[in-house]
Amino acid sequence: MTETIRRTSRVRASELLGRAWLNTGGKQLSLEELRGKIVILDFWTFCCINCLHVLDELRPLEETYAEVLVTVGVHSPKFEHEADPEAIAAAVERYEIEHPVLDDPELITWQAYSARAWPTLVVVDPEGYIAASLSGEGHVAGLTSLVEELVAEHEAKGTLHRGDGPYVAPEPVSRTLRFPGKAVPVPQGFLVADTGHHRIVQLAADLETVIRTWGTGEKGYADGPAEAAQFNEPQGLTLLPAELAEQVGYDVVVADTVNHRLRGISTVTGEVTTLAGNGVQRLLDTERTRAEQPTGSLGTDPLNVSLSSPWDVLWSATLGRVVVAMAGTHQIFSFDPASGELAVCSGTGLEGLTDGAPEQAWYAQTSGLAEDSAGDIWIADSETSALRVLRTSADAESPTVETIIGQGLFDFGFRDGEPAYARLQHPLGVTCLPDGSVLVADTYNGAIRRYRGEHSAADGTLVPAEVSTVARGLKEPSDVLLDADGESLLVVETNAHQLVRIAVPEEYLTVDEGATQTQRPRTPVAAGEFGLTVSFQAPTGQKLDDRWGDPTQLQVSATPPELILSGAGTTEGLNRKLQLNPAVPEGVLHITARAAACDGAPGEEIPMHAACHLYQQDWGIPVTLNPEGDTALTLDLRGVK
Structure with missing residues (x-):
């Protein structure tokens, strides 16, 4: 059998x-x-x-x-x-x-x-x-x-x-727009990702008149003329500089999210082309030797590289590349339209909130991008309810990420004030204003929030960094940008199926509706030695890829970190012995398990060009310490009992 x-x-x-x-x-x-x-x-x-x-x-x-x-x-x-x-x-x-x-x-x-x-x-x-x-x-x-x-x-x-x-x-309900995702200004109005209609729309400045469209309106994948092309839930859009656009033959880059591709649009000819992605969701580098160095170039053959749910794109004048929020792998990619080079710019691919260098950083469903006047790239990191910034150093190949607002995967809320105190709830969009402040489309709070870093007031006194609220009562705003007049904001109000203008207030609101955590039942566990096991079995027709050593990996941490006295960190294998601290009454165990398998039969050598697959799952297990609690925990990556 x-x-x-x-x-x-x-x-x-x-x-x-x-x-x-x-x-x-x-x-x-x-x-x-x-x-x-x-x-x-x-x-x-x-x-x-x-x-x-x-x-x-x-x-x-x-x-x-x-x-x-x-x-x-x-x-x-x-x-x-x-x-x-x-x-x-x-x-x-x-x-x-x-x-x-x-x-x-x-x-x-x-x-x-x-x-x-x-x-x-x-x-x-x-x-x-x-x-x-x-x-x-x-x-x-x-x-x-x-x-x-x-x-x-x-x-x-x-x-x-x-x-x-x-x-x-x-x-069915008839609408001009259906769950729009992102927007960018163009000389005649705005380009909008009409996500629910699987198309790109150019709206006039009145935000109602449709000037032109790209895509049939049916989900699918097809290049070609505007009326024949197909997208699948497109999200982010960005415009290329005129000189570069003339060189490459397109002036708009689209994050075609569910097709796992980057697409190009020529607003001159109407033609839609595929720029990067082979349509196969990115799960594992075909060269597993990259596992210990997950960042860097992926080569200059972008149509043969797998992507995973690109959610937003941004032309970075500082980097001279398109920056990509690769939501599906929790990373930041870059794409050079001139050479075709794709690269992993920052992030290990593990889901969480860890700052630092590209090969150390953890993200969680990166969803919004903006560049400020200094060349730093601001990121809406949705699953950690975080606002983060990628600082571009003199060595542009090694930007370092820093968290401004956000505490972790299960912490959120609606709270203004000092950045360390402030809370967001699953933000999807971000934009930078001329005064140096940053606006966030705080999607699940239905609000537009503002972060202003430490700065000098008109009288020379130092004003500390602060988070405030610009507007609220919106229906899942997923993007925000400064309108052409410079005096109002344009909001993509996704669940209202529209773009709306709101005035920039003279004074900002201060809201404090508290901070909270995802509420799930806590597992009673005993202090002291604690066993952790993750079960995994490769499916029929696949086998564990042990060509470069143990193909399984377990990463364990805790909130608060003091919950684990020993055993935290990343190691090969799917079994771990922890020591839980009796002085910490409760917390969350954060566990990430990975296993790599390739097509092939058990006992046979894996073919050189076999398709490989990465199985990964992240768990956040709320626990409470109890002398009568469990002394071990078994999790199932593939559910074999």
Whole structure:
């Protein structure tokens, strides 16, 4: 029998409980009603780029097995805003989810299935038993094998029921823009990423009149004339300098997010071309010898390099390159239009909040970029609710990142004041103003925030750095820029499907609605020696890539750091012994597991050009120290039990 990701024990699946159901025509569903179908429970939250990847990974599987398979999205929010019913409904529409979704704001179903990470996938067989549990993305091959196995088994037993599932499509709504993402000014108005319509739109200065468009309006991938080209949820846009644009034949660079590509647009000819990316999501460098030095050049053949959800792009006059917020790998890339060179500019690819040199920095879903007059690049680092700045040194190849606002992956809020005290909630956009201040599209707080660094007042006194609020009450603003008049701001108000102007206030608000953390159940653990194990098994048709040593890696840290007396850090292998500090009553264990596998059969040598895959998952496990608590923790990267 071939290897599968299937459980060997029979555990009855728990009932699906939550606040409401979406995409069911108002009907409440139960597992009993789904008996006879193979059910995939997708525990997700709409802020999470890995969850968005899984939505796209599951689509072909859902289509192929439509008669026997039902996917149920269980929306278990990380951020406070994600528990808002209107925001959830908008996200389901925005990401074109075509299966039932359970709204689980209190994490009732999340807890019942012992989910610990976003995303988590649980497969329930036609008799209502859990067949597999998986963390992270990249599981389609294993899921396909399991579904085929379950179909054969339950068809033979007579327990498989073919037919339509419970999904009910919502009524379509006609809009000029649909969930716009980013915008840039052009001589006649603005170029807008009309993300939900999968196209680029030029709006007149009145913000309503459509001058021209690029893209058919249907998601897809195609180069060519404006009316025939296709995009898939484009986000960031940037303009090239005129001289460079004339040289390369395009003047606009687009982050074509779900296509995992950079695209070029000529506003002169209307032609759309692909600049970088092969359409395959970036999971692992084909040369694993790069693992210890993840930054640097990726060569000058950009169409053969994999990218991962580029979210924003920026022409940097200082670097002389396009800077790319590579949200899917939590890194900053650069692209040289003249030579075609792609490079990893900063970031290890691990998700978190760590400052420093390119090979040390951790980001978390980089989503917005802006350059100030000094040439420093400001970053909206969404999953850490952080505003960060990439300081460009004399050696432009080694910029250093510094966090201005933000504390970590699970810390957020709405609080003005000193930068160390201030809090944001999943910001997506950033812009720099002539006075040296920085504006942030504080997306999940529905606000535009302002950071002003330490500066001298008119009378010469030193004014300390401060965070304030420019405007609030907006519906998920994802970008902000200074209008052409220099006296107002232009905001891309995503969930209102519009661009709006707001006046720059003479005085800024000071808001303090507190700081908070993602609320999840805490795991009782005992102080002293504590064992940590991550289970992993390569799917059928793949084997661990041990050509350069152990292909697995475990990174462990804690908040507060004092929680771990010994055992923190990064090592090979998926087992670790920690010493937990009895003097720290509670905290969060941060765990990142990686495993590299390549196509090939067990026992055989991996072919030179075999496709390789990186399986990675990040966990944040809230714990409370208790003498009666657990002395070990087992996590499942591929759910083999």
